[in-house]
Amino acid sequence: MKRLRAQLSADPRVLTSLPLEIDPDEVLRFQGYKKSGEPPGPDVRALFDEALALGRRLIDPRAVLRWLPVTARGADTIEAGGVLLTIPDVGRLWGPVDWIAAAVCTIGDGLENRVAELWTARELPLAAMLDSVGSGAVESLAEHVNDLLCQETIALGLPVTNRVSPGYGRWDVSDQRALFALCGGQAIGVRLNEACFMTPVKSISLLAAAGAGARVDHYFSQCARCWMAGCAYRRTPAGGTVRHS
Numbered sequence: 483m484k485r486l487r488a489q490l491s492a493d494p495r496v497l498t499s500l501p502l503e504i505d506p507d508e509v510l511r512f513q514g515y516k517k518s519g520e521p522p523g524p525d526v527r528a529l530f531d532e533a534l535a536l537g538r539r540l541i542d543p544r545a546v547l548r549w550l551p552v553t554a555r556g557a558d559t560i561e562a563g564g565v566l567l568t569i570p571d572v573g574r575l576w577g578p579v580d581w582i583a584a585a586v587c588t589i590g591d592g593l594e595n596r597v598a599e600l601w602t603a604r605e606l607p608l609a610a611m612l613d614s615v616g617s618g619a620v621e622s623l624a625e626h627v628n629d630l631l632c633q634e635t636i637a638l639g640l641p642v643t644n645r646v647s648p649g650y651g652r653w654d655v656s657d658q659r660a661l662f663a664l665c666g667g668q669a670i671g672v673r674l675n676e677a678c679f680m681t682p683v684k685s686i687s688l689l690a691a692a693g694a695g696a697r698v699d700h701y702f703s704q705c706a707r708c709w710m711a712g713c714a715y716r717r718t719p720a721g722g723t724v725r726h727s
């Protein structure tokens with residue numbers, strides 16, 4: 483544990499200029515296209531290309547993240563940094579974790595402002611596709627951060643769990659306040675309103691955990707989209723990437 487404490491900083495870190503890839507399949511999934519279903523036609527493809535090019539110019543991916551030692555664990559709770567998080571079934575799903583990482587990611591508000599302009603101008607198909615590009619981009623960003631967390635601890639023998647976010651599954655969205663108490667989004671321009679929704683809208687807050695006995699990949703494999711070439715701990719081949727080369 484001493485070696486890990488020396489290498490993991492509890493200070494919040496801000497990451498900017500992240501080399502983010504946007505997964506076309508993810509964007510089209512937000513548009514209602516499934517891999518197993520009818521593929522998009524040429525007009526949709528052309529719209530996608532236009533929105534992707536526009537989106538790449540408008541996104542400004544950044545993240546703030548922080549590691550904290552776990553001070554107490556329960557069946558549905560984790561405590562760290564003096565903050566109690568209530569996550570249903572976390573004890574079973576994550577196992578005996580020793581550290582948590584809290585993070586907030588955003589692509590900024592440039593893309594959503596352009597979407598609003600397009601709606602006003604009644605350019606609805608492009609507005610909807612650009613919005614999906616933004617959703618795909620912020621999902622890739624959250625994956626990117628999850629991969630980064632794994633790379634920081636895996637060589638120390640501490641696997642990292644998959645990420646969870648307040649408001650997803652059975653984790654109540656009101657715990658967003660607790661997550662922000664651990665790692666606030668202000669440093670990257672992300673604010674929380676009374677209803678616990680974030681601004682800019684294309685933002686994701688997340689929590690992951692690490693520990694020698696941590697349970698990983700209980701619903702999908704983190705490695706499947708990780709860009710880390712030659713990782714000795716890789717569990718499955720990379721099927722895609724969230725990093726722009």
Ligand code: SF4
Nearest residue numbers: 632705708713715716
């Ligand atoms: S390849 Fe898998 S084990 Fe290796 S750093 Fe990436 S996510 Fe972690």
